[in-house]
Amino acid sequence: MATTSTDIKKVRNARKSIYKHGFLYELKKNKVLFIMMLPALVVLFINNYLPMAGVLIAFKNFKYHGRNLFENFAKSEWVGLENFEFFTSTPDAFIITRNTLLYNLAFIVLGLIISVFFAIILNEIRGKFISKFYQASMFLPYFMSWIVVSYLVFALLSEEQGFVNKSLLPALGFSADSLPAWYGDSSKWPFILTIVNLWKFTGYNCVVYVAAIAGIDQEFYEAATVDGASRFYQIRKITIPLLTPLMVILTLLAVGRVFYSDFGLFFSVTRNVGALYDTTLVIDTYVYNALRNMNDVGMASAAGLYQSFCGFILVLTSNLIVRKIDPEKALF
Amino acid sequence: MKQVEKVNSKLANTVSPFWNGVFHIIFILYSLACIIPLLLVIGVSFTDENTIVTLGYNFIPKVFSLEAYKWVFQSGDAILRAYGLSIVITIIGTLCSVAIIAMFAYVISRKDFRYRNTFSFIVFFTMIFNGGLVPWYMVYTNLLHINDTPAAYIIPALVNAWYVMIMRTFFQTNVPDSIIESAKIDGAGEFRTFVQIVLPLAKPGLATIALFQTLQFWNDWYLPLMLIENSKLYNLQYILYKTLTAIQYLAQASNVTGGTAQILAKLPSETARMAMCVLAIGPIILAYPFFQKYFVKGLTVGAVKG
Numbered sequence: 075m076a077t078t079s080t081d082i083k084k085v086r087n088a089r090k091s092i093y094k095h096g097f098l099y100e101l102k103k104n105k106v107l108f109i110m111m112l113p114a115l116v117v118l119f120i121n122n123y124l125p126m127a128g129v130l131i132a133f134k135n136f137k138y139h140g141r142n143l144f145e146n147f148a149k150s151e152w153v154g155l156e157n158f159e160f161f162t163s164t165p166d167a168f169i170i171t172r173n174t175l176l177y178n179l180a181f182i183v184l185g186l187i188i189s190v191f192f193a194i195i196l197n198e199i200r201g202k203f204i205s206k207f208y209q210a211s212m213f214l215p216y217f218m219s220w221i222v223v224s225y226l227v228f229a230l231l232s233e234e235q236g237f238v239n240k241s242l243l244p245a246l247g248f249s250a251d252s253l254p255a256w257y258g259d260s261s262k263w264p265f266i267l268t269i270v271n272l273w274k275f276t277g278y279n280c281v282v283y284v285a286a287i288a289g290i291d292q293e294f295y296e297a298a299t300v301d302g303a304s305r306f307y308q309i310r311k312i313t314i315p316l317l318t319p320l321m322v323i324l325t326l327l328a329v330g331r332v333f334y335s336d337f338g339l340f341f342s343v344t345r346n347v348g349a350l351y352d353t354t355l356v357i358d359t360y361v362y363n364a365l366r367n368m369n370d371v372g373m374a375s376a377a378g379l380y381q382s383f384c385g386f387i388l389v390l391t392s393n394l395i396v397r398k399i400d401p402e403k404a405l406f
Numbered sequence: 407m408k409q410v411e412k413v414n415s416k417l418a419n420t421v422s423p424f425w426n427g428v429f430h431i432i433f434i435l436y437s438l439a440c441i442i443p444l445l446l447v448i449g450v451s452f453t454d455e456n457t458i459v460t461l462g463y464n465f466i467p468k469v470f471s472l473e474a475y476k477w478v479f480q481s482g483d484a485i486l487r488a489y490g491l492s493i494v495i496t497i498i499g500t501l502c503s504v505a506i507i508a509m510f511a512y513v514i515s516r517k518d519f520r521y522r523n524t525f526s527f528i529v530f531f532t533m534i535f536n537g538g539l540v541p542w543y544m545v546y547t548n549l550l551h552i553n554d555t556p557a558a559y560i561i562p563a564l565v566n567a568w569y570v571m572i573m574r575t576f577f578q579t580n581v582p583d584s585i586i587e588s589a590k591i592d593g594a595g596e597f598r599t600f601v602q603i604v605l606p607l608a609k610p611g612l613a614t615i616a617l618f619q620t621l622q623f624w625n626d627w628y629l630p631l632m633l634i635e636n637s638k639l640y641n642l643q644y645i646l647y648k649t650l651t652a653i654q655y656l657a658q659a660s661n662v663t664g665g666t667a668q669i670l671a672k673l674p675s676e677t678a679r680m681a682m683c684v685l686a687i688g689p690i691i692l693a694y695p696f697f698q699k700y701f702v703k704g705l706t707v708g709a710v711k712g
Contacts, residue, residue: 100520106596107513111525114510117565120545122532128541143549192436195429198421204430210698211437214444217690217697219625221646225683226443228650229450229463235676237446240462273439281702299419306421337628345651361539366632371540378538389534406530 129382132157132375157376166360170377174356177340178332180268181275186325189276193283194313198305209284212277220338227270227343231256260353263344267354270343271336286320287313323396323403330392333357333385357381444687451475451681455674474677478685481673482656484637485645485682491556492642496623499560503619504612506564511573512600517583526574533567546633558633559641563622569615576611577604610703617700624689642686649679 101108128143134150135157161167192212199205215223230237239253256262290313298308335356344354346363355363357377364374389405397404420426446465450458454469461468478485510529514522536542542562547553552561581604589599605612627643634640640648648655653675690697 097521104519104596107516107519110509110597110600111513113506114565114570115525115528117506117561118528118532120550121542121562121565122536124545124549125537125541126535127537128544129537131541131544138548141548141551143544146548192433195432198426199429199433200420200426201430205433208433208437210694211440213698213701214440214694217621217625217694218687219627219643221625221627221643221650222683222687224650225447225646225680229446229680230443232463235458235462237463237465241464277440285702295419305419306425308419342627342647342650358539365540365543375538375540378540382536382538386535393534405533 129375129379131371132379134372136371136375153372157372158380161373161376161380166355167377169352170355170357170360173353174335174358175332177264177267177271177335177356178328180264181271182325182328182332184268184272185275185279186321188272189279190283190314190317190321192276192280193287194309196280196284197287197313198309209277209280212280214277215274216278218274220336220342223270223274223338224342224345227266228345231266233257257345257347258349260350263350263353267339267343271339274339282324283317283320286317290316319400319403323400326392326396326399327405330389331385333381333388337362447680447683451677451684453677455677458676471674471677473674474681477674477678478681482678482682484640485642487638488640488642488645489685491639492624495556495559495641496620499563499623500616500619502560503564503566504616507566507569507573507615508605508608508612509600510565511570512577512604514570515574515577515581516586529565529567529570543632553633554636554639556639559623559626559629562629562633563619563626566619566622569618573608573611573615576608580611581607610700614700614703617697621690621697642682646679646682646686649682653679 131147131150133152133154134147135153136150137146139146139149196205196208218226228236231239233239233253233255236256239256243253244250254262256266294312294316295308298312303311335358337358340354340356340359341362344350346359347354357380361374361378361381364370364377393405421429442465446463449465449467450463451474452470452472453464453467454471455473457467457469510525513519514526514529516522546558546562552558585603585607586599589603594602625643626641627647630639630641630644631647634644645655656673656675656678
């Protein structure tokens with residue numbers, strides 16, 4: 075076996091000769107493949123990469139001079155961190171960060187508990203047809219747009235005609251002047267928004283866990299039954315431990331996104347009512363209001379970059395942890 | 407008796423009938439909670455306007471009326487136009503989007519394509535970092551100037567990195583290299599191989615992506631909120647949004663002549679907006695069994711690493 079070293083060399087050389095041509099050669103050889111990629115690349119460039127470069131707007135005193143962004147960008151003066159100083163000096167900076175993080179925390183924790191709970195008991199009930207029906211109706215809210223969801227919430231909570239104030243609470247004996255003004259009282263919205271969010275996404279989140287439970291080897295349960303374990307004991311000792319890695323990973327990936335929130339939930343379901351901002355304003359809606367309603371490009375872009383930056387760091391960190399636990403499940 | 411039950415349930419390895427009943431009750435309550443708000447909106451849309459004003463929204467119409475729907479179909483020109491626009495945009499958007507995503511995902515799924523990792527990363531990076539709303543908004547309104555054109559509904563939603571990854575995984579696992587290889591040997595060009603051999607094999611994956619995107623385009627109100635000012639170009643969801651914040655908007659959207667106050671007086675505004683809402687959910691409810699099946703499939707595919 076004296077051939078090995080020369081053989082390796084040969085293979086290496088052969089490999090080199092395959093790859094000895096550069097990008098242009100590849101472009102020519104695989105012209106069709108590159109053309110097939112082109113439309114998506116153009117969209118990504120416009121929709122994602124140009125805006126990435128555009129984060130520099132946050133360091134400028136951006137003014138409109140004409141109809142061309144590059145010209146406007148060049149003519150606007152650099153102001154360094156001034157926009158960020160303005161942003162952090164307002165009380166809003168704290169409020170929107172607090173709201174964004176706390177809401178996401180509540181959504182992650184409650185969402186996890188509820189969807190795992192539903193997935194487990196869905197697996198336990200007898201009657202396959204009826205369980206399909208339950209799953210279908212739980213999934214229904216996911217298919218509605220946030221606008222439709224806003225209508226449903228409004229139909230229930232509207233102060234003038236809402237079902238709760240007009241029919242339900244009076245029937246329960248509330249007097250007319252003790253009825254809550256839902257769209258005027260910010261203290262109620264942390265609960266409303268949490269319920270609405272769970273209502274919309276539980277069916278969706280449940281599916282992954284249902285699939286994971288279906289993938290558990292039945293022999294575990296059979297062996298446990300032979301040993302005389304009750305079904306609840308099996309859930310505690312087999313189902314939940316086997317689901318734990320998936321729970322940890324999905325949670326970590328969600329933690330990576332805690333600086334982002336669902337624009338529709340906070341903007342449309344609250345009807346963007348100013349009286350509720352104290353508990354409903356999140357970074358996404360703040361950026362929108364600053365840009366579109368106050369025309370404050372500096373403030374909006376500073377808050378936006380603050381979000382993108384923190385989000386980026388968190389995604390990297392949480393992914394690093396996920397990769398430590400299970401490289402297969404890591405995003406990268 | 408109880409003892410027997412216990413033994414039985416142990417043998418069958420299921421929870422006891424008592425707990426089975428409890429679980430069913432939990433699910434019945436939760437399913438109702440998911441469906442009931444929708445029934446409220448449907449109920450209101452079939453109620454007489456005056457009844458709503460005096461008694462408020464209710465599930466069962468005290469006085470049944472089709473006025474709201476009549477109004478939408480007779481006077482709600484703008485609403486019908488928006489409905490049409492939503493349909494057209496959903497169809498065109500979904501077709502373009504699936505084609506673009508499939509072509510890109512196929513190329514980066516090819517193991518013999520040298521730059522597949524580079525281009526995968528280009529897509530992937532958009533999932534972990536984005537420039538935020540302001541620069542994005544500036545690119546469309548201040549550079550490309552596609553705001554206030556129908557393209558504003560489509561272009562920003564064409565490529566979704568997550569779907570590209572799902573599709574790539576789908577090609578990798580469902581299209582064997584040997585098939586592509588043999589098509590090449592038989593003299594088929596790259597594009598022909600893709601259309602005639604690869605795509606038919608990838609139908610389930612394409613269907614999943616198509617459904618995700620159909621839902622995205624149909625339910626979209628964010629892009630018009632950002633990029634559309636011209637009221638002739640509103641889609642259905644956006645008109646719904648406008649009416650939610652200001653019921654007077656319905657008067658502007660109608661073709662009845664006269665002052666806003668006059669029209670509002672004649673208009674079944676409370677019920678009409680709920681009728682619009684029902685019309686917006688209608689197609690989704692009809693396609694629901696189909697939707698649900700593929701969504702569950704798609705989600706479990708997505709759970710596999712992209």
